[in-house]
Amino acid sequence: MQQKAISNEEIQAVFPKVAQIIADALGCDVDQVKPQVPLIEGLDAESIDFLDLVFRLERAFGVKIPRGKIVEDARGDLAESDFEQKGIVTEAGLARLKEFLNEVPADRIKTPMKAAEIPRLFTPETFCKVVIRAQRAAASAA
Numbered sequence: 585m586q587q588k589a590i591s592n593e594e595i596q597a598v599f600p601k602v603a604q605i606i607a608d609a610l611g612c613d614v615d616q617v618k619p620q621v622p623l624i625e626g627l628d629a630e631s632i633d634f635l636d637l638v639f640r641l642e643r644a645f646g647v648k649i650p651r652g653k654i655v656e657d658a659r660g661d662l663a664e665s666d667f668e669q670k671g672i673v674t675e676a677g678l679a680r681l682k683e684f685l686n687e688v689p690a691d692r693i694k695t696p697m698k699a700a701e702i703p704r705l706f707t708p709e710t711f712c713k714v715v716i717r718a719q720r721a722a723a724s725a726a
Contacts, residue, residue: 588720590713590716590717594712594716595619595709595712595713595716598645598712598715598716599619599708599709599712601644601645602641602708602711602712602715603617603708605637605640605641605644606623606627606637606708606711608640609633609636609637609640610623610627610628610629610633612627612628617708618708619687619707619708619709619712620687620688620689620707620708620709621707621708622688622692622704622705622706622707623703623706623707623708624703624704624706625704626707631703634703634706635651637711638651638714641711641714641715642718645715645718645719646722647715647718647719647721647722648718648722649714649715649718653714654702654703654706654710654714655699655702657684657717658680658681658684658685658702659677659680660680660684662676662677662680667680667699668699671698671699671700672696672697672698672699673696673697673698673699673702675695677699678693678694678695678697681693681697681702681705685705685706685710687707687709687710687713688705688707688710692705693705
């Protein structure tokens with residue numbers, strides 16, 4: 585089931601609220617939160633911050649975001665063994681990540697990449713897309 589691509593207009597519509605939530609969760613200035621800045625390298629987020637961030641986004645937007653959803657969605661219809669082997673993302677997995685996380689510069693998605701490093705790619709725009717997908721899922725379930 586191919587999902588409709590997320591438009592720039594949709595991203596711009598949720599970005600101000602997402603940026604404010606990220607700034608609050610990370611204790612940084614909202615001006616530092618740019619759509620493409622990596623949350624870990626750029627804003628000093630830690631993996632524990634992602635749980636807080638998801639919780640805040642769920643509350644603010646009234647949606648449910650299952651844990652591990654970004655990586656699961658990135659994997660798409662690839663079997664887990666086709667996506668990663670022994671903790672390393674396969675070539676097919678890297679191609680899927682580049683397609684799914686198209687807001688991330690392709691040169692940041694390189695071989696070899698440990699599956700555990702995927703969150704290092706996440707940006708504020710990644711979380712905008714997560715919110716939009718969750719809103720779509722809620723609307724189609726209603």
